[in-house]
Amino acid sequence: MEKIAKKYLKIYRNPAETNDVYTYADWEEYLNQQIETCARINERRKDSDITIYLALIKNPYLLGLSQAFQNNDYELLNNAIYHYSKHRLLDMKAGGYDHCLYFWKVMDSMVCNYKEVIEKCLPEELGLCKNGYPFYVVASNLLMSLWYKNQQWMEHAYPAGEKFLSQKKGIWEKAIVSYLMALSNNDMEKATEALGDVCKYSTRMDRPKIYKCFCTEAHGLYQIARYVLKEEEFNRIGMPANDNFCKGLISWQSEHHYPERGE
DSSP: OOHHHHHHHHHHHHGGGGSSOOSSSSSHHHHHHHHHHHHHHHHOOOOHHHHHHHHHHHOHHHHHHHHHHHHHOOOOOOOOOOHHHHHHOOOOOOOOOOOOGGHHHHHHHHHTTTTTTHHHSSSSSOOOOOOOOOOHHHHHHHHHHHHHHHHHHHHOOOOOOOHHHHHSSOHHHHHHHHHHHHTTOOOOOHHHHHHHHHHHHHHSSOGGGGGGGSOOHHHHHHHHHHHSOOHHHTSSSSOOSSTTHHHHHHHHHHHTTOOOOOO
């Protein structure tokens, strides 16, 4: 059992560590609670639309991870992440931002190679992002330039990345920007270092402790590199040694030819 699995299961099984998230003993308990929720909605709102169900029905992501780690089942782990990313895609609120708003959703989806999401959330025809939280704009534009192999876009996105790194910004956000810039430079040593920093600094983010055990963002970034680089270049990126990076999942995906999406 990997360290990531031991750490995750220890937290998952400790009620004091999970009182701010939704956890379940098993699939039966999860399903029963969701059925009860649906029944209550139907009793109170005969005209309920799908948005109410989406808001109240809980995704079994954390349970899926616990079952996968407990049974050393990387296929289940891949599938749990896939369905978690799909569930998050249902909440597509613009909030005044342009397409840069979906950067995190792209990261989650790319963990399981759901590459269609990049082209749906960051479509080429919309061009570079312009309006939104600075990190979202900078990171999305670097990603789009790499993904669509648009050098003209990169001539705008790269200097914006340099400027971002020179400013007083969050170290986690800087690590992600630094990684994307390293990919554009084919600097695999720098990309390896930055990817490790993404894992390292993600544990300092303000999120429930159990979500810090598995750095989905680092996994998404790692898989993005596989698509935008030549194979020999990608193979030079070292996987992080951090406990919140799951090498077992990467090995399973590689052995199964990196299945896109999940089941």
